[in-house]
Amino acid sequence: MYAQSELNYKVVNAIKTESYDNSQAYEMLNEITTLFGPRLSGTENYMDAATWAKDELESLGLDNVHFESYSDNFRNWSAKSFSIELLKPRYSKINTIPYAWVNQTKGVIKGVPVLVDHNNLEELKKYSGKLRGKILLNPNVGNRDDVRTGPFTDEILAAAANHNKPNNPDGLDNSGLEPFTESLKRKISDKKETDVIQLLLLKEKVAAVITGSSSSPGIIYARQLPYHKQRDLKPVPHFVIGKEDHQLIVGMIEKGLNPDLKLHLKVDFKDVSENHVNIFGEIPGIDEKLKDQIVLIGGHYDSYHSGTGAADNGQGCATLMEVMRILKKIDIKPRRTIRIALWGGEEQGLNGSMHYIKNYVGDVVTGAKGEEHSKISAYFNHDNNGHNIRGIFMQGNPELRPIFEDYLSPFHSVGAKTVSVENACCTDHVPFDALNIPAFEWIQDPMHYFTHQIHTNLDVLDLVTESSLKHNAAIIATFVYHTAMRDELLPRKK
Numbered sequence: 001m002y003a004q005s006e007l008n009y010k011v012v013n014a015i016k017t018e019s020y021d022n023s024q025a026y027e028m029l030n031e032i033t034t035l036f037g038p039r040l041s042g043t044e045n046y047m048d049a050a051t052w053a054k055d056e057l058e059s060l061g062l063d064n065v066h067f068e069s070y071s072d073n074f075r076n077w078s079a080k081s082f083s084i085e086l087l088k089p090r091y092s093k094i095n096t097i098p099y100a101w102v103n104q105t106k107g108v109i110k111g112v113p114v115l116v117d118h119n120n121l122e123e124l125k126k127y128s129g130k131l132r133g134k135i136l137l138n139p140n141v142g143n144r145d146d147v148r149t150g151p152f153t154d155e156i157l158a159a160a161a162n163h164n165k166p167n168n169p170d171g172l173d174n175s176g177l178e179p180f181t182e183s184l185k186r187k188i189s190d191k192k193e194t195d196v197i198q199l200l201l202l203k204e205k206v207a208a209v210i211t212g213s214s215s216s217p218g219i220i221y222a223r224q225l226p227y228h229k230q231r232d233l234k235p236v237p238h239f240v241i242g243k244e245d246h247q248l249i250v251g252m253i254e255k256g257l258n259p260d261l262k263l264h265l266k267v268d269f270k271d272v273s274e275n276h277v278n279i280f281g282e283i284p285g286i287d288e289k290l291k292d293q294i295v296l297i298g299g300h301y302d303s304y305h306s307g308t309g310a311a312d313n314g315q316g317c318a319t320l321m322e323v324m325r326i327l328k329k330i331d332i333k334p335r336r337t338i339r340i341a342l343w344g345g346e347e348q349g350l351n352g353s354m355h356y357i358k359n360y361v362g363d364v365v366t367g368a369k370g371e372e373h374s375k376i377s378a379y380f381n382h383d384n385n386g387h388n389i390r391g392i393f394m395q396g397n398p399e400l401r402p403i404f405e406d407y408l409s410p411f412h413s414v415g416a417k418t419v420s421v422e423n424a425c426c427t428d429h430v431p432f433d434a435l436n437i438p439a440f441e442w443i444q445d446p447m448h449y450f451t452h453q454i455h456t457n458l459d460v461l462d463l464v465t466e467s468s469l470k471h472n473a474a475i476i477a478t479f480v481y482h483t484a485m486r487d488e489l490l491p492r493k494k
């Protein structure tokens with residue numbers, strides 16, 4: 001294999017030096033999270049952060065830096081003020097975050113909550129006519145304790161490297177990958193079920209709904225409802241509270257203590273579409289025959305409304321901007337054009353990347369091909385947590401193995417050596433893959449991502465590790481550079 005290596009060691013060493021010694025990734029992430037905080041799609045926070053990223057890409061000297069709107073009559077929603085307090089039998093503040101895309105309360109609401117599983121339609125119907133002005137508390141609480149944590153062991157990585165099928169029940173990313181078109185259909189039918197429940201809650205004039213966080217005590221796993229379009233309904237106010245508070249209040253009700261709650265939520269719903277943008281920049285290719293071809297790197301810039309969106313996916317975007325910074329700084333002259341895309345709307349259903357795909361790449365439902373379908377050599381997505389890259393998922397294409405093993409070889413000594421045919425799930429590379437564009441996610445150590453970071457109030461800068469950002473930027477820059485320089489496009493699935 002090494003006899004045919006594509007690696008340019010001079011460039012690899014320059015990438016490593018620039019990434020490990022002069023990294024700007026953590027400082028960029030510090031700016032994104034400190035200046036703007038959470039970047040829920042369509043908010044002014046998102047737009048301010050997008051403007052910052054556009055300025056930053058321009059200051060790196062990239063070409064063709066611009067916004068493209070992905071708007072489809074989306075709403076803007078933001079929480080302006082909210083709280084839940086326990087007044088009786090004793091005073092306590094309750095740890096809470098409202099669901100995104102819900103309506104505000106009618107002023108301050110007080111009352112003893114009614115225990116109802118509001119997600120169970122039959123259960124909810126039993127209370128018909130009795131819930132006007134009431135606070136509902138769902139007695140059931142989810143459990144996210146069975147998620148992966150810590151670094152991957154050598155055994156787990158070796159098993160993933162040896163699997164010969166893309167979907168394995170014991171795979172690294174066994175999130176139940178279903179064909180993309182199936183997942184689109186499922187989302188439509190899920191929304192119909194949610195609509196029935198939400199319309200009933202509105203009809204019954206419920207004052208507010210409270211759910212316990214499915215994460216460990218102290219960690220709010222934030223939620224949203226699928227009403228981010230202008231013509232959508234405005235659901236009654238929903239809150240998530242900490243598991244510790246949920247257990248306490250349910251316990252008080254069961255012991256007949258009649259816990260008295262006081263709560264309020266103020267939100268801004270605006271029917272304007274201008275804050276929904278993707279952000280692009282390029283290093284143009286110089287080879288006359290190949291410069292129209294593209295190596296695309298991207299990740300979603302939007303986040304949940306909890307925490308500051310540091311791991312999901314501020315770190316991914318800061319690392320990708322760092323990759324572009326490194327490649328500019330060491331002054332590569334790529335044969336193909338290298339393009340960075342920071343997507344909006346991922347958390348509401350890959351809206352930003354899907355808009356790009358529809359305009360330029362193809363139709364994921366009919367399979368019709370767009371103008372860039374034959375030109376994109378690869379799409380490298382980065383949205384897998386910010387901990388150390390240990391390798392790459394081939395997304396079902398074993399032909400990539402020798403190429404990717406070659407590109408990873410300079411990083412074996414720092415723990416990145418696994419090339420797995422397995423699929424990675426559930427983010428912006430999936431619709432590219434559905435059109436057979438070689439599209440990838442990185443294998444990354446889970447560490448505390450699924451327990452403490454993703455979509456939670458603790459998705460903050462302090463839980464991101466600077467050394468991982470340097471390690472990851474060096475690996476991604478190495479893949480991007482060599483994909484842009486090789487004679488052929490990366491092979492596609494047969």
Ligand SMILES: [Zn+2]
Binds near residue numbers: 312313383427
């Ligand atoms: Zn994400």
